[in-house]
Amino acid sequence: MELPILVTGGTGTLGKALVPGLVAAGKDVRVLSRTARTGVAEGDGNSPGVEYIVGDLSAGQGIDAAVAGAEIVIHAAGSAKGDAAKAAHLVDSLQRAGSARHLIYISVVGAEETPFESCIDRATLGYFDEKRKGELAVSGSGIPWTILRATQFHDFIAAFAELGMKLPIMPSFSGFRYQPVDAREVADKLVELALGEPAGLVPAIGGPSIYPMADLVRSYAKATGHRRIVLPMHIPGKAAKAQRNGANLARDRAVGQRTWEEYLAEKVGAQKLGAERAGAD
Ligand SMILES: NC(=O)c1ccc[n+]([C@@H]2O[C@H](COP(=O)([O-])OP(=O)(O)OC[C@H]3O[C@@H](n4cnc5c(N)ncnc54)[C@H](OP(=O)(O)O)[C@@H]3O)[C@@H](O)[C@H]2O)c1
Numbered sequence: 001m002e003l004p005i006l007v008t009g010g011t012g013t014l015g016k017a018l019v020p021g022l023v024a025a026g027k028d029v030r031v032l033s034r035t036a037r038t039g040v041a042e043g044d045g046n047s048p049g050v051e052y053i054v055g056d057l058s059a060g061q062g063i064d065a066a067v068a069g070a071e072i073v074i075h076a077a078g079s080a081k082g083d084a085a086k087a088a089h090l091v092d093s094l095q096r097a098g099s100a101r102h103l104i105y106i107s108v109v110g111a112e113e114t115p116f117e118s119c120i121d122r123a124t125l126g127y128f129d130e131k132r133k134g135e136l137a138v139s140g141s142g143i144p145w146t147i148l149r150a151t152q153f154h155d156f157i158a159a160f161a162e163l164g165m166k167l168p169i170m171p172s173f174s175g176f177r178y179q180p181v182d183a184r185e186v187a188d189k190l191v192e193l194a195l196g197e198p199a200g201l202v203p204a205i206g207g208p209s210i211y212p213m214a215d216l217v218r219s220y221a222k223a224t225g226h227r228r229i230v231l232p233m234h235i236p237g238k239a240a241k242a243q244r245n246g247a248n249l250a251r252d253r254a255v256g257q258r259t260w261e262e263y264l265a266e267k268v269g270a271q272k273l274g275a276e277r278a279g280a281d
Contacts, residue, residue, distance in 0.1 A: 004028035006070040009077030017187035032066040057086035084133030110248035121239035144198035154263040161220035175244035181207035182258035206250030
């Protein structure tokens, strides 16, 4: 009997694309996340062949049940803070269980190139430091591994812009540029990697184009029908300087096809449709 593939964070932005991709490839999937899921929700990645397990990788709770018997594990649970501890807890459980033969980790472009020398660096861009520590936990685990680094997802830029639109003036980090990539394309790549042999650090995946951050948040506001002034904010520290120098970009790996403009058109179209449906009810 084939054992399910464990996907941590299978209910998140990436996970929601990843889980159906694995199911379409004929795999059973076990999802670990903190929030309980029941029933079948459209577009939620729920489907026959998907088992949901509640556990907390930060607190180290419920992980043993999720990893029991798992041979292939995709670690896609993440958050703004604490990814090093999540990876360490997962690795610890996997080592004790002893069944894993391939651990796949999704990291971020710039994890290795962004320096962390001061509390300012950690306070501003500590996420990148955490992802690097997560990478080291995976590569030092003794379990055969694959690490894929991605640039920021379209949804991340959109979420940042949404937050900014709650303010009278939208903030943007001076000199920062992004190369947004579609989470579904990253998910497709992870499915391919999970079905293959452990490959170590594989070439990164980045979106098709690079944009100044100010252009991205401005275009998001405009596309969603808002008028906002964008305020440039200087972020101090060496980590921010590295990002201004493009540490978070993967110029030679602009393999993603779906553009920011296409993402915006689809998102705004879906929002309009939702509003029309709500109005008709
Ligand atoms: N977003 C980007 O631009 C980007 C770029 C490169 C790499 N990545 C990496 O891709 C991965 C997925 O990102 P995403 O944007 O899809 O994140 P997301 O939408 O925030 O989803 C995070 C997922 O992880 C789960 N999770 C969070 N904390 C957890 C914990 N302590 N224990 C168990 N599950 C937990 C969440 O479910 P619950 O909240 O229910 O626990 C959810 O399923 C992350 O590792 C991230 O670092 C993201």
